[in-house]
Amino acid sequence: MDPSTSSDITLHINGEKHTLPVDHRTTLLDALRERLDMTGTKKGCDQGQCGACTVMIDGRRAVSCLQLAVAAEGREITTIEGVAEGDQLHPVQQAFLDLDGFQCGYCTPGQICSAVAMLEEHAAGWPSAATGDVRPEAGPPPLTPEEIRERMSGNLCRCGAYVSIVEAVSRAANTPTGAAATAKATAGAGNTEEAA
Ligand code: FES
Numbered sequence: 001m002d003p004s005t006s007s008d009i010t011l012h013i014n015g016e017k018h019t020l021p022v023d024h025r026t027t028l029l030d031a032l033r034e035r036l037d038m039t040g041t042k043k044g045c046d047q048g049q050c051g052a053c054t055v056m057i058d059g060r061r062a063v064s065c066l067q068l069a070v071a072a073e074g075r076e077i078t079t080i081e082g083v084a085e086g087d088q089l090h091p092v093q094q095a096f097l098d099l100d101g102f103q104c105g106y107c108t109p110g111q112i113c114s115a116v117a118m119l120e121e122h123a124a125g126w127p128s129a130a131t132g133d134v135r136p137e138a139g140p141p142p143l144t145p146e147e148i149r150e151r152m153s154g155n156l157c158r159c160g161a162y163v164s165i166v167e168a169v170s171r172a173a174n175t176p177t178g179a180a181a182t183a184k185a186t187a188g189a190g191n192t193e194e195a196a
């Protein structure tokens with residue numbers, strides 16, 4: 001390995017540490033899929049346009065095709081494989097299943113990761129371009145279909161399952177345990193363990 005172009009890095013993913021050598025040009029998406037066999041995160045456009053590769057980094061949504069793996073070292077990464085709590089699906093996952101929020105399913109991991117983080121952003125009072133009253137004292141706006149569509153606009157669905165996706169996100173937002181589950185998923189895993 002040429003130390004001028006490659007390094008050993010340690011990625012914290014879904015509560016586990018993974019140490020691996022990477023070429024400095026390797027994206028986080030390729031590190032996940034090609035080096036760590038975590039293929040839940042999908043590659044669509046590979047240029048930041050479709051959202052299929054969305055993961056959470058320190059609780060924030062990020063398109064992993066535009067993130068270098070070396071830049072993600074030391075940060076808490078949550079992928080679709082880490083959203084559920086054991087056998088207990090996250091409310092967003094359950095809502096997608098219950099309401100058919102997918103057709104072929106290729107965009108779905110990115111849609112779900114994006115929705116999980118988006119609900120946390122909304123609960124924290126972040127406005128969107130669809131928010132009428134953006135004053136901090138106004139608090140979170142109602143999560144209307146328009147708000148959901150705007151906040152999820154970075155995630156494209158070639159199958160056009162948008163109507164069901166919006167319904168699923170809306171149901172998850174109103175699931176009593178949804179807020180707690182979302183906070184847990186976006187917080188990442190604090191108790192990292194050596195896995196590789
Ligand atoms: S594959 Fe990353 S945004 Fe499309």
Ligand code: FES
Binds near residue numbers: 101103
């Ligand atoms: S379900 Fe097929 S691309 Fe979205």
